[in-house]
Amino acid sequence: MNFGFSEEQELLRAEVRKFLDQNCPLDEVRKITERPEGLDRHLWGRMAELGWIGLTLPEEYGGVGLGWVDLVVVLEETGRSLFPSPLISTVLAATAIERGGGEALKARTLPRLADGSAVGALALVEAEDTLAPEGIALRGTREGAATRLEGEKLLVPDAPIADLFAVVFRSGDAPDAISVAVVERDAPGLTVEALPGMDETKRTGRLRFDGVVVEVDALLDPPGGAWPLVSHLIDCGATAVTAELVGAAEGLHALTVDYAKQRIQFDKPIGQFQGVKHPLAAAFVDIESFKSLCYYAAWQLDEAPETAALAVSRAKAYASEAAPRFGVDAIQLHGGIGYTWEYDAHLYLKRAKWARPAFGDTDFHLERIASLGGL
DSSP states (O other): OOOSOOHHHHHHHHHHHHHHHHHOOHHHHHHHHTSSSOOOHHHHHHHHHTTSTTTTSOGGGTOOOOOHHHHHHHHHHHHHTTOOOOHHHHHHHHHHHHHHOOHHHHHHHHHHHHTTSSOEEEEOOOTTOOSSGGGOOOEEEEETTEEEEEEEEEEEETGGGOSEEEEEEEOSSSTTOEEEEEEETTOTTEEEEEEOOSOTTSOEEEEEEEEEEEOGGGBOSSTTOOHHHHHHHHHHHHHHHHHHHHHHHHHHHHHHHHHHHHOEETTEEGGGSHHHHHHHHHHHHHHHHHHHHHHHHHHHHHHOGGGOHHHHHHHHHHHHHHHHHHHHHHHHHTGGGGGSTTSSHHHHHHHHHHHTTTTOOHHHHHHHHHHHTTO
């Protein structure tokens, strides 16, 4: 059996890497993060033209009709370049609509997401910061055929630039009475507020719902029983974040190895000293390990999504611990220059710090692994 990537997937990887190397090196990343939006709309539009935003969407809605393994190829390269974009957020919103939306909702929203004219986001986390039904407090109250939303969502990825949101809310008193609605940014009663963050390549925000009315055709199936859909979106989000961590960790590793070969101390490159080469070797093993786990998680999402949770949690748990640890080690291996604003190592560390809690940190996923294993 061939466990490698296909020729088409390797060509896709080469195309994405060439595009990002030419159009968004780290100097350009810094410039983009200084913009109020934190996004280059021109590059976002070109990504849409190349089909990367709608990679996993059906062709009938303007997508390419490929799978999560193909998307991981793209996300590795966007992570390696630290490319500031709402790609993960938009893919998750599109996935939610594609899996749970009615035909009218799909026709109204998915082509906009696929062609880049709209940015999507998943609004999940609240003050409890719990990725479980009991962590959802945003309330939806029935008013005739419509639903009125009251409450707020925190740390919504790419909220400041999103045009529509897949919003997870509580629709009843039962513990698992969870629904998902698609809410447009200009909906009356919705307020979007940008929040400060450590990693300026990943913007977040707060959503306030003050009597936002959602019509029945904007609810995803099944209303009141949508937690399995939300759980799948968590799996997708965790896999996507891990894929970007793979690329970011490899990028930082290459940067640090190159420095260790060039920096001379005691008439030798510092890469010859055990205190330098051993941490780099250990980091290489870690990166290759959670890379393999990420690939398997993506394959599971394509082939057996109903049983993918265990594979996803293994990958995200490992990456959430190993990538930030290597980020700190890489700064230290660079010595004083690693702490300077002008040097790029800290950008990778910030990405790792942002990714660590996204869609569950190490503790969350280790507990999930134990639970899925019957412990």
